[in-house]
Amino acid sequence: MDSEALKKYSSLHPKPAGLTLQYGTAGFRTKAEQLDHVMFRMGLLAVLRSRAVASTIGIMVTASHNPEEDNGVKLVDPLGEMLHASWEEYATQLANAEDHELQQTITAICQKAAVNQHKDASVFIGRDTRPSSKKLSQSVIDGIFVLGGQYHDYGLVTTPQLHYMVCCQNTQGQYGKATLExxxxxxxxxxxxxxxxxxxxxxxxxxxxxxxxxxxxxxxxxxxxxxxxxxxxxxxxxxxxxxxxxxxxxxxxxxxxxxxxxxxxxxxxxxxxxxxxxxxxxxxxxxxxxxxxxLIDGDKIATLISIFLKELLAKGGQTLKMAVVQTAYANGSSTRYLEETLKVPVHCVKTGVKHLHHKAQEFDIGVYFEANGHGTVLFSKAAETKIRQLAKEEKDNEKREAAKVLENMIDLINQTVGDAVSDMLVIEAILALKGLTVQQWDAIYTDLPNRLLKIQVADRRVIDTTDAERQAVTPPGLQEKIDALVKKYKLSRAFVRPSGTEDVVRIYAEADTQENADALAHEVSLAVY
Ligand code: 16G
Ligand code: ZN
Structure with a gap:
């Protein structure tokens, strides 16, 4: 590492005094003007990560649904997954190091993560359309450059497109070509x-x-x-x-x-x-x-896709194991429909794409969606091989046709991460093939009325949860209070959790009527204060 160059470049991207940020559920995210040093440093980190895993790493400049004034950055691991949890800690350390500590922080990370500083490094960069994104991605490039990494700047791309490129690159084109075309x-x-x-x-x-x-x-x-x-x-x-x-x-x-x-x-x-x-x-x-x-949310999307895949598996006479992964925010009606009517196992995990993705990898076919509309379907390597083989060689016409449809679904779905473009095409294809109108899709089950609230508390970290965020373990007594409140209503459920992206506590409640869901959410919020 050229320490003079590092000093020179980092002085162009100084860290504002006293600012500390954390690599959260979706990377760093805050006001754009506070992020220049973070971008530079994530450029550095991407090079280290690339050397550590001897693969191309992605870096995306975006703050997703946040207001235009915000921005953010997240790293993409070799197969298009979110950055490995063990490195989130390094990202936070590097972002918060004072300027004069930068070099020693890099050295410490290299030691802990056994990074060979002499290896090649390759980074793919993408950015969204925010006015601040172009300049911030330039700061990322400075970071990559100073540590001697190679990079390819895709410029304006969707987040899932960048995930896709990284996966294509690291699988030698098996997943597709690493270009927009x-x-x-x-x-x-x-x-x-x-x-x-x-x-x-x-x-x-x-x-x-x-x-x-x-x-x-x-x-x-x-x-x-x-x-x-x-x-x-x-x-x-x-x-x-x-x-x-x-x-x-x-x-x-x-x-x-x-x-x-x-x-x-x-x-x-x-x-x-x-x-x-x-x-x-x-x-x-x-x-x-x-x-x-x-509203037809992520739960209804997951349900539609599951119905379709299950029918295809049945037609094709296949015994692949399929499951749906949700979070605590999934509407109770969706879970019940999937488990009881469709007879598909449902698993609940903590909020955040990485948790859903990880769980979904355990099955031949893992359908995962957050209620907020982020999701995709994962096919295991074995399932994919089998489906492609049947699509080619199966003698029985109906079974072969079913396998072909499944094969095209595999190719249409962006398995690296939830992708609005790909999901939209999947949904449009299913609706067309099944001849379903949007009303018929909506009517598959009826959502339970629900209410989401957020409240500000002195320190949201006093709330700790377990059981995929459905039970509060601290502060003492809170869960008992929630249990008592939930008992007052029919078809009711409620939970609280500290947000991973905002300084608030979120409260979710559902019940038989909107009035009751509202009342329950309100009462639970009073119990949190
Ligand atoms: C992030 C997550 C999203 C989650 C949301 C919850 C990723 C890429 N994004 O946006 O999946 O639903 O956070 O936010 O993981 P919250 O913790 O503030 O409720
Ligand atoms: Zn987004």
Missing amino acids: GYYEKLSKAFTELIKQSSSSGESQKHLKIDCANGIGALKLSEMEPYLPKEVLIQLYNDGTKEKLNHLCGADFVKVHQKPPRGLDMKPNERCCSFDGDADRIIYYYQDATGLFH
């Missing part, structure tokens, strides 16, 4: 194959309105459109040319407020969806003839 071609080819087999539905069924949250999704969908077959007619709204990113629109806004985004003119019974700011989440919705808004 490669991504569009792979997905659109699989989609076209799938859609071919749908009986042509009415004109109105072909239309989908997409709220792009004034973010990167609009740009990338326009790039992809020429690759897509005519069977899906997408109309883009909130494309970022007029309004601010995520402002009164996007998947997070729609899910939290349970109302349509601004800037999308919705007619009764039209199928609509919203992406979030970096296009790794998707939420569907529609308005019925009476003007009532219907």
Whole structure:
């Protein structure tokens, strides 16, 4: 390591005095003006990580659904997964080291993680459309450069596109080509194959309105459109040319407020969806003839996909083990439908994509979705091999056809991380193949009324949870109080957890009526104070 160069470059990206930040659930995230030194240092860290695992590492500059003024950064591990937990700690140390401690912090990380400083390093960079992102990604590049790493800057990409590129690169093209073209071609080819087999539905069924949250999704969908077959007619709204990113629109806004985004003119019974700011989440919705808004969230997406996959497995006579992974936020009706009606095992894990992803890897087919619309499907290597083989060699026509559909699903799904573009195509293909309208999809089960609240407390860390965040272990007595409150209502459930992204405590409650869910959430919030 050239310590003079490090000194020189780090002085261009000084750490504001007294600022400490933490690598949280989704990397670092805060006001953009506080992040320059973090970007530089994550460039450094990406080089170290790349050397440690002898693979290409990804680094994405985005703050997802946060306001436009914010920004953030996260690292992507070799197969497109989130950065390994053991390195989150190093990321935090490096971000918080004082300028004069930088070199010794790097040395310490290299020792602890057995990093050979002489190895090659390769980093892929991507960024979202925030005004601050370009300059911040330049700071990332400074960090990579000073430690002698190679990099490829993909510029403006969705978060899942960057995850995809990293995976392609490290699997020597087995997962696909590490280019945007490669991504569009792979997905659109699989989609076209799938859609071919749908009986042509009415004109109105072909239309989908997409709220792009004034973010990167609009740009990338326009790039992809020429690759897509005519069977899906997408109309883009909130494309970022007029309004601010995520402002009164996007998947997070729609899910939290349970109302349509601004800037999308919705007619009764039209199928609509919203992406979030970096296009790794998707939420569907529609308005019925009476003007009532219907939200179709991640739980309903997981259910639709599970129904479809289960039918295909049955048709193909396959015994692959499928499971659904959810978090405590999953609506109770979805869990009940999956377990009792569909007879698919459901597992509940802690909030945060990495936890769901990790659990889903345990099955032949692991479907995971957070209620907020982040999710995907993972196929084990063995399952994938078997499906591809059957699609080629199976003698029985019906079984072979089922395997072919599954094979195309594998290619259409971005298995590295939840991907709004890929998920949207998966959903559109399933709706077309099953001949389902958005109303029919919505009616598969009825959500239990629920309420999400957030409250500010002196120190949110006094709340510690267990059982996938469904039980509070501290402060003493809190869980007993919650249990007593829950007992007062029918079909009720409630839990509290400290947020991993904001300085708040979140409260979730569901019950038989909206009034009761609201009352329960309120009462639980009083118990937390
Ligand atoms: C992050 C997570 C998301 C989770 C959310 C919860 C990733 C990539 N993103 O955005 O999965 O739902 O945090 O936020 O893991 P909270 O801890 O503030 O409730
Ligand atoms: Zn996002």
